[in-house]
Amino acid sequence: MDKVWDVIIVGAGPAGMCTAIQTAKHGLSTLVVDRQTEPGGQIFRSAGSSSMIGKLGKDYAAGLPLVKQFLNCGAQFEPGANVWDIAPDRVYYSQQGHSHFVRARQVVLATGAMERPVPLPGWTLPGVMGSGASDVLLKSAGLLPEGPVVLCGNGPLVLQAAVHMHEFNVPVSAVLLTGRMGNIMHAMKHASGILARPGYFLHGVNMAAKTMLHQKCVLGAHDVSISESEKGLQVHYATRSGKHRKLDASTVLLHEGVIPETRITRLARLRHAWDQKQRYWHVDADKWGQTSAPGLRTAGDIATVRGAAAAQAEGSLVGLDICRELGQLSLADRDREALPFLRIIKRCQALQPFLDEYFAPTPAMLQPHPDAIVCRCEELTAGHLGEVIREGSYSPNGVKAQARPGMGTCQGRICGQAVAEMIADAHGLSMENLPQYTAQPPLFPLRLGELVEMPSPSELM
Amino acid sequence: MSSKRSAEAVVIGGGAVGTAVACYLAMDGVDVTVVERGEFAWGTSRRCEGHVVTYDTPPGDFSLFCKTGQDLFYEAQDFLPVDFEFTPEGIGLLVDNEDHLEIVKQNFEGKKAEGYDVTLWDRDELRHRERNIGDNVIACLNFNNDCTLNPMRLCFGLAKHAEENGATILPRTQVTKLLTENGRVSGVETDQGIIATKNVILSSGVWTPSLGAMLGVQIPIRPRQGHILVTERVSGLLSKAYVEYGYLLTKHGVTRENVTPDMDKFGVAFVIEPSSAGTVLVGSSRRFAGMDIRPHPAVMRAVAERGTHFFPSLSDMRLLRCYAGVRPASPDELPIISSTHIPGLFVGAGHEGLGISLCLITGKIMSELVRGETPFIDASYMSIDRFGFNPPAVPAGETTL
Numbered sequence: 039m040d041k042v043w044d045v046i047i048v049g050a051g052p053a054g055m056c057t058a059i060q061t062a063k064h065g066l067s068t069l070v071v072d073r074q075t076e077p078g079g080q081i082f083r084s085a086g087s088s089s090m091i092g093k094l095g096k097d098y099a100a101g102l103p104l105v106k107q108f109l110n111c112g113a114q115f116e117p118g119a120n121v122w123d124i125a126p127d128r129v130y131y132s133q134q135g136h137s138h139f140v141r142a143r144q145v146v147l148a149t150g151a152m153e154r155p156v157p158l159p160g161w162t163l164p165g166v167m168g169s170g171a172s173d174v175l176l177k178s179a180g181l182l183p184e185g186p187v188v189l190c191g192n193g194p195l196v197l198q199a200a201v202h203m204h205e206f207n208v209p210v211s212a213v214l215l216t217g218r219m220g221n222i223m224h225a226m227k228h229a230s231g232i233l234a235r236p237g238y239f240l241h242g243v244n245m246a247a248k249t250m251l252h253q254k255c256v257l258g259a260h261d262v263s264i265s266e267s268e269k270g271l272q273v274h275y276a277t278r279s280g281k282h283r284k285l286d287a288s289t290v291l292l293h294e295g296v297i298p299e300t301r302i303t304r305l306a307r308l309r310h311a312w313d314q315k316q317r318y319w320h321v322d323a324d325k326w327g328q329t330s331a332p333g334l335r336t337a338g339d340i341a342t343v344r345g346a347a348a349a350q351a352e353g354s355l356v357g358l359d360i361c362r363e364l365g366q367l368s369l370a371d372r373d374r375e376a377l378p379f380l381r382i383i384k385r386c387q388a389l390q391p392f393l394d395e396y397f398a399p400t401p402a403m404l405q406p407h408p409d410a411i412v413c414r415c416e417e418l419t420a421g422h423l424g425e426v427i428r429e430g431s432y433s434p435n436g437v438k439a440q441a442r443p444g445m446g447t448c449q450g451r452i453c454g455q456a457v458a459e460m461i462a463d464a465h466g467l468s469m470e471n472l473p474q475y476t477a478q479p480p481l482f483p484l485r486l487g488e489l490v491e492m493p494s495p496s497e498l499m
Numbered sequence: 500m501s502s503k504r505s506a507e508a509v510v511i512g513g514g515a516v517g518t519a520v521a522c523y524l525a526m527d528g529v530d531v532t533v534v535e536r537g538e539f540a541w542g543t544s545r546r547c548e549g550h551v552v553t554y555d556t557p558p559g560d561f562s563l564f565c566k567t568g569q570d571l572f573y574e575a576q577d578f579l580p581v582d583f584e585f586t587p588e589g590i591g592l593l594v595d596n597e598d599h600l601e602i603v604k605q606n607f608e609g610k611k612a613e614g615y616d617v618t619l620w621d622r623d624e625l626r627h628r629e630r631n632i633g634d635n636v637i638a639c640l641n642f643n644n645d646c647t648l649n650p651m652r653l654c655f656g657l658a659k660h661a662e663e664n665g666a667t668i669l670p671r672t673q674v675t676k677l678l679t680e681n682g683r684v685s686g687v688e689t690d691q692g693i694i695a696t697k698n699v700i701l702s703s704g705v706w707t708p709s710l711g712a713m714l715g716v717q718i719p720i721r722p723r724q725g726h727i728l729v730t731e732r733v734s735g736l737l738s739k740a741y742v743e744y745g746y747l748l749t750k751h752g753v754t755r756e757n758v759t760p761d762m763d764k765f766g767v768a769f770v771i772e773p774s775s776a777g778t779v780l781v782g783s784s785r786r787f788a789g790m791d792i793r794p795h796p797a798v799m800r801a802v803a804e805r806g807t808h809f810f811p812s813l814s815d816m817r818l819l820r821c822y823a824g825v826r827p828a829s830p831d832e833l834p835i836i837s838s839t840h841i842p843g844l845f846v847g848a849g850h851e852g853l854g855i856s857l858c859l860i861t862g863k864i865m866s867e868l869v870r871g872e873t874p875f876i877d878a879s880y881m882s883i884d885r886f887g888f889n890p891p892a893v894p895a896g897e898t899t900l
């Protein structure tokens with residue numbers, strides 16, 4: 039318990055692994071904890087052991103050498119560790135039913151992003167899931183969704199899922215694309231960014247082309263809802279011209295983009311900023327991952343969603359700056375070693391405005407239908423919450439106090455953003471002025487007996 | 500908001516006390532405005548358990564004061580327009596050591612003489628009623644009229660009721676300055692404009708001292724931190740709310756034996772309440788830690804450990820979250836319900852752990868003070884004069900509207 043690590047990294051995805059590779063290489067004692075049993079994060083889930091490694095394209099295959107490099111870099115890896123509280127010099131986690139706290143000189147949060155929860159009627163029915171969740175099942179267990187599948191949403195992951203369904207012969211009833219038709223016009227203003235990452239762009243175009251070629255696509259779908267039927271599920275939607283249509287499905291995969299998972303950064307009481315284009319809150323950190331709390335850094339998609347390539351470069355930069363701060367690298371050496379990573383980030387940044395516009399969330403999708411359950415834990419509908427908001431609640435914490443959204447097991451992970459969007463709309467407030475739910479420890483439900491059995495950290499107060 | 504607002508009285512603070520003061524003023528026909536920097540129940544009132552209690556005072560004047568304050572809730576239950584989950588199931592005072600049992604027995608006789616509905620359960624009776632109670636608990640003194648409620652809904656209901664009686668409610672409004680003219684209160688300056696008024700009531704809990712300081716009035720209130728753990732929904736664990744006798748000792752800062760060093764250091768004493776939502780709230784802690792309301796795992800651990808001492812099966816319950824708040828503590832643990840030496844400036848704050856219990860009686864007395872009437876119950880010992888920090892306050896009855 040007396041050991042003080044040089045660095046503790048929370049999350050062994052692309053960013054966390056790259057931070058660890060740098061700090062371990064430069065001789066810093068490094069501990070990496072992750073909820074999963076293997077390193078890889080969401081994007082490289084199970085890359086070290088998956089039977090799918092050669093079958094899901096080169097993006098996923100790139101995870102294998104990275105995971106191998108990480109496992110051999112000298113950092114200690116603790117799998118199956120659920121972090122439930124955090125401080126600039128300390129991490130509390132639960133592993134196999136026992137809680138521990140570990141101390142460090144620098145803590146890095148690299149817990150990544152999550153799919154934006156967009157409540158719509160029927161989204162809590164069995165058979166409806168995020169397309170990201172389905173992707174994880176495919177990578178980790180080789181499980182494919184039961185067809186016929188309806189894909190619905192906006193973002194590159196919808197296209198990727200459509201391509202996978204085609205390649206693995208899963209029947210798809212339709213791909214409902216909810217993005218606005220005007221997005222492409224706005225995106226073209228930033229077309230010069232394409233030159234920075236032509237390969238990445240062409241990969242995207244290729245996915246879009248395959249989707250259009252092999253699947254029935256509905257552009258500008260809206261008013262989507264899902265109900266149960268004799269055959270399984272029925273998806274209702276309106277077309278661009280306002281015609282109402284129905285589709286049968288066994289599985290519905292939803293996806294409305296990706297947002298940073300800010301619960302842990304809010305738990306650490308870090309300063310956040312609002313991204314108006316992608317409509318999400320993210321931790322405010324500089325390119326070295328330094329947040330508003332000294333000693334506490336972030337790396338990767340937890341700060342800004344830019345994907346695996348950027349996350350790896352960001353993680354490496356954070357690692358290098360920790361080496362500088364802890365005296366393992368001179369400023370000049372840090373800058374020299376940082377050069378290739380800075381170049382990657384520059385290229386990613388150049389293309390980002392194009393992607394942000396092209397996949398901009400559709401405002402109508404963000405205002406849930408009154409029948410949609412918004413808070414899944416407490417089973418509260420948008421209709422009910424809307425009344426509470428109009429009665430005189432002006433912030434997510436205010437609504438939470440009056441009607442309990444966000445008081446369940448997920449602590450607002452699912453409903454937080456949707457509730458804020460509803461308040462902003464009802465009272466004409468800007469999202470920037472709507473602070474998110476306060477996150478409280480423990481981050482995950484924890485057995486009280488386990489808390490009692492943990493050694494007391496009181497001497498550190 | 501127009502800069503030409505005016506009111507007969509302005510209440511600063513939208514917690515339990517502030518909304519109650521506004522509620523009674525409005526009922527008594529006073530044109531009142533409530534200013535709250537956040538939303539209702541934004542500060543301590545949303546970070547507490549919501550008990551209306553009479554158990555924690557020895558027999559005497561203040562005990563009767565608390566009982567009178569409690570009776571008002573039984574009235575409010577009928578007139579408030581919002582269901583605030585009022586649960587008059589009683590609260591039990593648990594005893595886990597023989598020395599305390601003697602004091603509790605005396606307490607029982609004294610409270611009975613004062614007309615309280617109290618019952619004393621011995622070891623067997625307690626086990627019969629609560630099968631999950633820990634082996635070391637030897638008795639329980641029940642205050643059968645004590646109750647629990649949802650403080651957020653209470654504040655909302657009080658504000659709503661005030662509004663229905665003509666009050667103006669201004670959430671998201673921050674006070675920047677208190678204005679005086681010829682030595683008496685003349686208005687409140689906020690970030691949304693000025694409100695002209697001759698009466699200002701400071702009921703802002705731990706934030707009251709900084710408001711008093713705007714006019715040079717010293718209000719000795721310090722934040723005293725507390726933690727509460729919330730479990731997942733459970734059924735059959737317990738039938739009503741309980742508090743350990745040691746809670747009274749931590750309140751008075753008495754060092755206890757038979758607790759761990761952490762429990763002593765953090766002032767941990769057992770409090771438990773089944774909430775109407777089905778979750779169970781477990782407290783408590785009590786320490787001076789500035790305005791810090793970030794829960795600390797060491798305190799959480801000590802609270803959980805104390806909890807499992809009284810209800811061992813809590814061990815297997817899952818903890819959903821913990822929250823902390825700061826109680827407004829006065830030096831002698833009595834609230835300040837008072838006029839001040841500045842005509843038109845009143846203080847209703849410093850209730851520490853009794854803010855919910857005493858909010859209605861504070862509101863009722865404050866309405867009388869503001870209207871220049873003599874309070875219906877003696878509250879003279881709650882005057883700010885008792886600290887001797889300020890010139891003598893304007894006497895009750897001479898504070899005409």
